[in-house]
């Protein structure tokens with residue numbers, strides 16, 4: 001009996017783990033593959049966060065991200081962290097282009113989807129929806145996986 | 152005789168000035184990263200008198216006997232600051248026993264938001280050894296000046312004055328056990344490289 005229980009729990013963990021994996025995995029829309037969508041968990045009082053992701057364009061035509069929205073934040077915009085004369089700044093980018101056959105990586109220290117006026121704290125292990133607005137591919141819903149702060 | 156003296160003086164002065172102008176011109180022609188590196192290579196004073204995340208009054212003296220690694224940032228910084236602090240957390244773990252010789256310090260450039268309790272919650276998210284420092288607007292301005300760190304408020308949307316972000320220097324300052332500046336690191340050095348460089352300093356190689 002005990003063994004059966006342990007087995008069931010193990011199976012449940014496995015199944016839950018794999019669906020979680022699936023949700024965190026890539027989304028394909030036409031020629032675009034969007035993968036590794038994640039954000040850091042946020043401290044209690046902080047109302048900003050950054051979402052990182054990778055977009056691969058396997059097609060013959062370029063596309064552009066023109067904006068984003070999510071129920072987790074009052075405002076979402078494309079940002080670029082930039083060093084200007086030794087001072088780090090975040091600038092609003094109107095577009096983020098993914099060239100035909102190209103790849104756009106939004107990673108720490110560079111481009112990110114900036115979330116402002118967070119409606120709740122981002123906690124490790126959480127998954128929340130984010131809609132990216134593409135000029136050609138339209139709106140695409142993604143699932144953002146929240147990792148621990150020190151990642 | 153007097154005229155010749157004046158003339159010589161003038162020539163010396165003029166050559167000195169044109170040399171100055173030339174070096175300034177050259178400096179301005181450099182890529183901004185190179186300019187930043189030169190600016191950060193000029194020794195800083197690096198003193199402070201602030202409040203830590205446990206509400207203690209601290210100064211450089213508080214940490215005498217240990218090296219300090221000082222970084223300026225703010226808690227609402229979503230991208231670069233948490234990346235640097237995560238790297239520092241990894242470095243502390245990498246250093247093992249040697250991490251006892253190092254105190255990583257985050258000095259806020261946004262004291263209006265970053266009160267003692269906000270900082271306490273923030274730094275503990277990264278590593279238990281990281282210290283967060285805050286103070287009055289004036290104290291922070293003085294500290295930044297002493298480290299030749301520049302910062303400013305940036306309003307992303309004029310209609311949303313509460314949503315400001317901060318621009319700030321992201322240099323990491325390594326200070327010796329005597330509180331004197333030893334060297335600087337770039338913010339994007341990476342945890343492995345930082346560990347290597349710090350080990351070399353601690354081993355005296």
Ligand SMILES: [Cu+2]
Nearest residue numbers: 079090114230
């Ligand atoms: Cu941003």
